[in-house]
Amino acid sequence: MFFTTPHPSTLHSTMPATPFHSSLCFSSSQKPSSSSSPSNSHQPNPFLSAKPTTLFHKHPLLHSTLSSQIKEKILCLEVMGVDAGKALSLNPSLHSATLQSIHSVISFLQSKGIHQKDFAKIFGMCPKVLTSDVKTDLIPVFTFLSEDLKVPDQNFRRAINKCPRLLASSAKDQLKPTLFYLQRLGLKDLEALAYHDPVLLVSSVEKTLIPKLKYLGSLGFSKSAIVGMVLRCPALLTFSIENNFKPKFEYFSGEMHRKLEELEGFPQYFSFSLEKRIKPRYVETEQSGKDVSLSLMLKSTDDEFRELLREGA
Numbered sequence: 414m415f416f417t418t419p420h421p422s423t424l425h426s427t428m429p430a431t432p433f434h435s436s437l438c439f440s441s442s443q444k445p446s447s448s449s450s451p452s453n454s455h456q457p458n459p460f461l462s463a464k465p466t467t468l469f470h471k472h473p474l475l476h477s478t479l480s481s482q483i484k485e486k487i488l489c490l491e492v493m494g495v496d497a498g499k500a501l502s503l504n505p506s507l508h509s510a511t512l513q514s515i516h517s518v519i520s521f522l523q524s525k526g527i528h529q530k531d532f533a534k535i536f537g538m539c540p541k542v543l544t545s546d547v548k549t550d551l552i553p554v555f556t557f558l559s560e561d562l563k564v565p566d567q568n569f570r571r572a573i574n575k576c577p578r579l580l581a582s583s584a585k586d587q588l589k590p591t592l593f594y595l596q597r598l599g600l601k602d603l604e605a606l607a608y609h610d611p612v613l614l615v616s617s618v619e620k621t622l623i624p625k626l627k628y629l630g631s632l633g634f635s636k637s638a639i640v641g642m643v644l645r646c647p648a649l650l651t652f653s654i655e656n657n658f659k660p661k662f663e664y665f666s667g668e669m670h671r672k673l674e675e676l677e678g679f680p681q682y683f684s685f686s687l688e689k690r691i692k693p694r695y696v697e698t699e700q701s702g703k704d705v706s707l708s709l710m711l712k713s714t715d716d717e718f719r720e721l722l723r724e725g726a
Contacts, residue, residue: 485512494533500540510544521547525555526570539581553584561592562607576611594618599644610647628654632662633673642680652683661687669695671707679708
């Protein structure tokens with residue numbers, strides 16, 4: 414039941430974008446609107462003017478063969494703290510995107526409570542967002558956050574900063590179907606999904622979530638046990654099979670010789686570092702000759718752990 418792809422019927426609603434003007438990344442060639450007063454229409458861009466003028470001449474990407482518009486886009490990205498070379502490489506559409514379209518994206522995100530200081534992280538991780546269409550791409554994401562995840566407007570920033578990839582995901586084709594699948598699985602805590610594990614929403618059900626559930630099943634856990642483990646530790650579905658599950662389970666069964674029931678009751682085991690936490694703690698426990706449960710062995714602070722070994726558990 415849980416290891417198959419869902420086919421939910423989803424609604425795709427949109428709402429009109431609200432204009433929001435900002436001085437960030439305006440093209441110097443843009444004409445001020447007719448409503449702008451003469452005293453304001455010629456004010457310099459505070460973000461660009463804050464940078465030394467030598468940046469225009471010394472930046473490695475700003476060679477003379479580039480058009481003035483490309484140069485201005487590069488400076489716009491760099492002023493926001495985004496690696497322009499990386500962004501242009503990961504999102505070639507930036508080369509042809511207009512400054513006005515980029516500004517529209519920035520203005521819209523600011524209107525949703527995203528701060529200017531957040532842009533370096535958001536656009537650095539997801540430069541695709543810079544060339545998104547506000548109406549068809551971004552508005553549906555915020556509608557999803559509001560209507561499906563019940564995120565209040567004032568908390569949009571918190572959810573986006575936790576997982577910028579939300580902005581680069583299709584609400585209709587990715588976010589809604591994945592939420593439906595996770596809810597079928599039993600993950601009904603919307604607040605946890607929004608603020609703690611939103612990466613699950615941008616994960617592929619077919620390529621990421623289902624293979625991990627199947628792998629846990631291959632270890633000997635029943636479907637009901639797997640569901641219980643995921644509900645206790647949703648982050649399980651974010652861990653790599655090759656780099657996390659396999660080496661840690663091999664150590665658990667091959668070296669520690671512990672029973673599946675203990676791992677079922679404490680799936681957080683997979684969230685601890687094998688080399689820095691699991692192995693050293695297990696070795697000390699064995700040397701002490703004490704019997705310490707898996708959860709106490711790993712969750713305890715260093716002082717608490719030493720006390721456990723002195724007193725026994």
